[in-house]
Amino acid sequence: MKITLLTGKTFDLQKAFNLPLKVRSSLKIARLSLRIDTKKRQVILNMPLLCSKKRAYAFVESHLDWIEAHLLKIPIAREFKNNETILLFGQKVTISHIPNSLSSPKLNDNVLEVGGDEVFLHRRVKDYIIKQAKTEFFKRSQKLADRLGCKIKNVTIKDTASRWGSCSTLNNINYNWRIALAPDYVIDYLMAHEVAHLKHRDHSADFWQCVKDLYPGYEEGQMWLKKFGKNLYLYS
Numbered sequence: 647m648k649i650t651l652l653t654g655k656t657f658d659l660q661k662a663f664n665l666p667l668k669v670r671s672s673l674k675i676a677r678l679s680l681r682i683d684t685k686k687r688q689v690i691l692n693m694p695l696l697c698s699k700k701r702a703y704a705f706v707e708s709h710l711d712w713i714e715a716h717l718l719k720i721p722i723a724r725e726f727k728n729n730e731t732i733l734l735f736g737q738k739v740t741i742s743h744i745p746n747s748l749s750s751p752k753l754n755d756n757v758l759e760v761g762g763d764e765v766f767l768h769r770r771v772k773d774y775i776i777k778q779a780k781t782e783f784f785k786r787s788q789k790l791a792d793r794l795g796c797k798i799k800n801v802t803i804k805d806t807a808s809r810w811g812s813c814s815t816l817n818n819i820n821y822n823w824r825i826a827l828a829p830d831y832v833i834d835y836l837m838a839h840e841v842a843h844l845k846h847r848d849h850s851a852d853f854w855q856c857v858k859d860l861y862p863g864y865e866e867g868q869m870w871l872k873k874f875g876k877n878l879y880l881y882s
């Protein structure tokens with residue numbers, strides 16, 4: 647990030663420290679501070695407008711250990727790879743890249759055949775999962791909703807950054823596409839959770855009883871999401 651100082655001189659902190667560093671400078675910033683943007687894997691330096699280059703440089707330099715420790719803690723994003731075996735709707739599936747194939751991804755037994763340039767492999771697998779999830783999750787959710795005498799209006803598959811699912815007052819249910827990669831009992835729990843919201847809009851004792859009626863072993867799925875759900879978020 648090149649900064650043009652009031653004196654007209656520029657300097658490049660990113661280059662000087664070989665760090666993914668972004669400088670934010672504004673009148674509102676009163677003092678030098680550092681922040682880590684974990685999503686972008688970037689260091690943000692907040693710098694007052696009138697701060698000197700020398701001071702900013704010294705400040706970053708004195709915090710290099712802190713920066714490095716925090717950058718190391720950020721998990722590396724995952725992408726689907728050729729020959730990788732994933733869990734898809736509770737079934738073990740191996741991704742097989744077929745460079746010359748122009749057809750859309752196809753599941754053959756336990757092999758997911760994906761054509762096209764390898765650069766787009768991740769994107770194509772993700773699109774395939776999203777498409778399948780819409781049908782699969784609608785079917786599974788409506789089956790549970792039938793037991794409550796409720797009708798689901800629509801199921802939408804989302805690429806949200808923090809939520810696994812949600813249910814609107816209009817009976818539209820949203821699911822995060824990554825849940826397709828969780829063990830089957832986790833999917834069952836989430837479907838039971840969102841479907842129970844068709845009857846109970848809160849997280850009251852009655853709501854949880856309804857989840858239990860729909861899926862008696864729900865606690866295990868809930869626990870899994872709490873413990874390992876973050877690993878699924880590594881898929882971009």
Ligand SMILES: [Zn+2]
Nearest residue numbers: 839843848849
């Ligand atoms: Zn809920």
